[in-house]
Amino acid sequence: MADEAKPVAIEADAVPPSPPGRGYPEPFASRVAGRVRRPLGDVFGLTHFGVNLTRLPPGGMSALRHTHRSEDEFVYILEGNPILATNEGETALRSGMCAGFKAGSGNAHHLINRTESEVVYLEIGDRAAGDTVIYPDDDLGRALAPDGSRMFVHRDGRPY
């Protein structure tokens, strides 16, 4: 998008969602079905960090429980009452609460919506080079291919 085509400001809910097909291989992709992520920072050409406005339907989850080696992450709850699951157990969140996850901390986390209402939150992550991801509850990891691209692998290193 050319610089002159970028808006000054936008309604966050008007940003087109990311395509749902990207991301995990099956059977993991189905577990985040219904999650809708709107990439807000991309609209303005931001590259140093990403900001998503994300909606979880009842029964939805933000991601598989995971921890990044190289990227900081942060979430701020706008609506609803998700559960934050971390290495410490479960914590009930509500609108106006936030949580942060330091790169390399090893504290694997995700949000789960066990309510009958939608959960809406902002999620921010930087885009550190060379990031890999650990999913301690699943036979999954996100590795770096020799060319630097991201690849999903089994625990034993075999690619999906």
Added chain:
Amino acid sequence: MADEAKPVAIEADAVPPSPPGRGYPEPFASRVAGRVRRPLGDVFGLTHFGVNLTRLPPGGMSALRHTHRSEDEFVYILEGNPILATNEGETALRSGMCAGFKAGSGNAHHLINRTESEVVYLEIGDRAAGDTVIYPDDDLGRALAPDGSRMFVHRDGRPY
């Protein structure tokens, strides 16, 4: 703060505000009087980007109108109706709207609260090394000292 002392999640409004005295030299500091910034990311030890929950009283402003050379910035409006002033002029914002400012774009910006109600927003900025700041409306710039520390200077380069 030791790792084990960090909370899993927090009420954003319960985070202690940053000290108001830091930042601009006078007469500029007085122009952002009343602005209250809560550094949310710091609570969790994040270092790749900062997240502030910021409140502007009636008549307040987010900052002098400015643009960063090296840092991306993003704001998301939670409450109230600020004016976003940029190189393009003025845009009225409301809850659920957002704006982003790419590093080096030269698009100087700030939020102004001309209403009788408080404005509340999240502001995110990364922490790129070597950042400098231009304030096109004021006799002010933020430069890098030889030791890498940040220093405020006049337009002609004299330090404040």
